[in-house]
Amino acid sequence: MYAVWMARLHEGMILLYAASILLYFLDFLHQNRKANHIAFRFLSIVWALQTVFLWLYVAHTGRFPVLTLSEGLYFYAWVLLSLSLALNRLLRIDFTVFFTNVIGFFVMTVHAFAPEQVASGTGERMVSELLLMHITMAIISYVLFSLSFVFSVLYLLQYKWLKEKKWGHRLWRLQDLPKLEKLAKMMNAIAVPMLLLGLILGLQWAYLKLPGIHWFDPKIVGSFAVLIVYSILLYAGESRRIFGKKLAYWNTAAFLIVLINFFLITGLSDFHLYF
Structure with a gap:
């Protein structure tokens, strides 16, 4: 049940991510401020979902999630999104969030389709x-x-x-x-x-x-x-x-x-x- 719920959460995040990037692209082409605001809200929801998933994963595994390729990609995408949203609020540089999260969306997609890896017993002991x-x-x-x-x-x-x-x-x-x-x-x-x-x-x-x-x-x-x-x-x-x-x-x-x-x-x- 946990795995199914997590899979649905990932699918929802990727769909929101894609919608946000499309709206940012619309703003980039036609200066559509409404699309920009909606895109930012979508990204904020994605960040909230990523954060919830991160903490649930930590609670479920009992360790910091950076030991496998899948975990590392997810943590990278979360940090990238967190910094891009913070920079957008602090510096007010338009299009920064758009270009940054094209990279983030690519990494999240790779993460979603990457083969699941489990840290080996040896790996766990060496942590x-x-x-x-x-x-x-x-x-x-x-x-x-x-x-x-x-x-x-x-x-x-x-x-x-x-x-x-x-x-x-x-x-x-x-x-x-x-x-x-x-x-x-x-x-x-x-x-x-x-x-x-x-x-x-x-x-x-x-x-x-x-x-x-x-x-x-x-x-x-x-x-x-x-x-x-x-x-x-x-x-x-x-x-x-x-x-x-x-x-x-x-x-x-x-x-x-x-x-x-x-x-x-x-x-x-x-x-x-x-x-």
Whole structure:
């Protein structure tokens, strides 16, 4: 009965998510403020349902839900939606929620159709606060990289409209270019040290729990590749060696490395459950 109820809850969330994105797209095309308000309400309901499900899952399993691919995807989608709604209220940047939750909807859909995984008995025994901190910090850093990607996409759209002198309603609803660039860099500035700390905790946990670990495991290499690329971008942006349109392009391209590391390299790892 519990499984059936949870399945219905997921279906309802995905339908509301899809309806919200369609309404945001309608607003993006035709400046339909009513559609925007309804879409925001739908997303708020989705967030409430996700939060309820998260707490029910914790109560049902008795642990923090980040140990499998399915759980990790769900937690990522929840954090992404939470931050996008908060940023929308605090910064009032139109279209941020729309672009951010296209990513969130994709992740929720992957989560819905991902094969169910159960943490093994060995995995349960190896769980510690160190591992949970590693996984949680890594997921949050990926969410921040996602938001940085969204701000860079908005920067490129704003730049294109300005260059083509398209003085339409969409142009006036975005922040100015320096503000979008600053927000993208700020997300990276928080995410890079958070990912570094998460990786340090993960390596420490692996050293203690997995003495036979292969340190050149594809997932370890991929995670450090993400860290190095974004560290270089962060340094280049802060030192003004790269800025403006060029920085936005590089930041957008860097997000592809995040996606590759999350979805493709994971399957090549010998020991990672998913992260």
